Amino acid sequence: MNEATQQTPVLEARNIGKSLGGRPILSDLSLSVYKGEMKVLIGPSGAGKSTFLQCLNHLITPDTGELLLNGERISPANKGELRSLRERVGMIFQDFNLFDHLTAQENVSIALVKVKKMSRRDASLRAMMELERVGLSRRAGLYPAELSGGQKQRVAIARALAMDPEVILLDEPTSALDPELVGEVLAAIRELARGGMTMIMATHQMDFARALATEILFMEKGAIIERGAPASLLAPGAKTRTQAFFARLVAEESAC
Amino acid sequence: MLSLDMFWNRVIPALNEGLFFSLSLIIPSAVIGFLGGVCIGALRVYAPPAVRRIADFHVGVIRGVPLLLQLYFLYYALPKWGVRFSPYQAALLGFILCSSAYHSEYIRGALLSIRQGQVKAAYALGFSTLQMALCIVIPQAVRRALPGCGNEIIYLIKYSSLAYVLTFIELTGHAKELTARSFHYIEIYFTAGMYYLAMTSLAAWLLGLLEKKTRIPGFGAQK
Structure with a gap:
């Protein structure tokens, strides 16, 4: 047994299942993420990545399975x-889902005041700190509506970070962005990974996944059909579904 | 022809008194009616289904029965069950009920128009449903509902004249009494009309100012 498996996972999902109108959309998904790890969910649209992520904080209530936070x-x-x-x-x-009626700074501070019961002053200071961290203190x-997509997503990252989460779920954080804005958001996420943040991320950014994922989970039709380290799943010549999916994405991109 | 002397010394003071009574109905009805409308509107969107149905039913009845009939009911029918209101109380209650029902419809529509993603984001941060509604959705919905709610307030200014039928002598009542004594229908009703027009114009101006004050860059209807 290696060292990681002896610790308690930060977040563990056991046998998550979900049906909608009698049709199963997630079947028996399990996942454990340890401190500082980045799990990456990939797979075609409609595979259930987003639904699965939302089951992990119960924005969607799964029908079966259980969640463990730090055991x-x-x-x-x-x-x-x-x-x-x-x-x-x-x-x-x-x-992004920023609150449209609040400034960038208020977007970050409001949950500190309402949920963490911080004083307004402390919350504003903390919000400034987090905006500074994502390079947006001058946009506070x-x-x-006055921010670009990339800036909005960085505010959303600051908003999540301000809560001192133990793990962050990222649901295709760059998919709604113009290509030239993807880089700044990925850079902010890379910075988080470097700082040891535990993350579970659904993405189509394969290069990013290859570089940063501790483990890639390939999902299709609500099930995880392949999992492993990027080095093995994406090894040159590997006959994996992940590799095939990756090759198709690259082909589509170059066809454009 | 109405003499200028009588106009200034009899008609205007009487109408001013009527105006005062009208305002004593309109202002509290507008404020309480609006706040009540926000509450009912929020209940109709976020409350558990049973409460939602009760609120829907309430609004359905208030909107579906003539206001005049409701006022008669409050003032003349309820005393048979031992519930007695003064003409002022009955009119005020009737106007608040009516106004809040209409406001709730504007607020409900605005609440439903707020992107659901923001609701998800608030829940994801650990907000309770009440916090989510109070801090995120209602502040945006109220801004979006302002033009509709303003319309209702202007309407309220005019239907406040119905208080006259409950023997509460407000602006229209005073005008009617003046004509009964002097028969100067044209001059008196015209002047009373100008009073209402002044009130509605002032209200429209104030509401426009409020819309401008609460506007957020890039949010809602832009001018």
Whole structure:
């Protein structure tokens, strides 16, 4: 046994299943993420990546399975436990989901005041610090509509970081961005990984996944059909589904 | 022809008194009606299904029955069950109920128009449903509902004249009494009309100012 498996996972999902209208959309998904790891979910659209991520903080309630945060079983029926789960698990969305009526700084500070019960002053200072970290302290007073997509996503990252989450879920954080804005967001995420943040990320950025993932999980039709280190799944000549998917993405990109 | 002397010394003071009584109905009805509308609108979107149905039913009844009939009911029918209101109380209650029902419809539409992603983001940060509604969705929805709610307030200014039928003598009531004594229908009703027009114009101007004050760059309807 290596060292990692002897620790308790930061977040563990066991046998998550979900059906909608009698049709299974997630079947028996399990995942453990340890401190400082980055798990990457890849797979075609409609594979259930986003649904799975949202089951991990119960934005979507799974039908079956259980969640453990630092080894403690979460009962989501208990509102207090559910809120503490969400407070401790950060989330970044594909389309940012900033609060439109609040400035960048207020977007970051509001949950500190409302959920963490910080004073307004401390929350504003902390928000400034987080915006500084993603390079946006000079945009603190602007509203979401006045920011570019990349800037919006960096504010969303600052908003999640300010809560001091134990793990961050990233749901295709660059998919809604213009190509020239992808880089700045990936750079911010890379910086997080370097700082030892634990993350689970759904993405189509294969180069990014290859470089940073501890493990890649390939999903199709609501199931994980392949998993492994990027070095083995994406090894030149490897006959894996992941490799085939990767090759097709590259081919499509060069065809454009 | 109405003499200028009578106009300034009899008609204007009487209408001013009526104006005062009208405002004593309009201002509290507008404020409480709006706040009530926000509450009912929020309940109709976020409350558990049972509460939602009750609120929907309430709005359905208030919107579906003539206001005049509701006022008669409050003032003349309820005393049979031992519930007695003064004409002022009955009119105020009727206007608040009516106004809040209409406001709730504008607020409900605005609440539904707020992108669901923001609701998800608030939950993902650990907000309770109440915090999410109060801090994220309602502040945006109220801004978006302002033009509709302003419309309702202007309408309220005019239907406040119905209080007259409950023997609460406000602006229209005073005008009616003046004509009954002097028969100068044209001059008196015209002047009373100008009073209403002044009130609605002032309200429209204030509402426009409020819209401008609460506007957020890139959010909602831009001018």
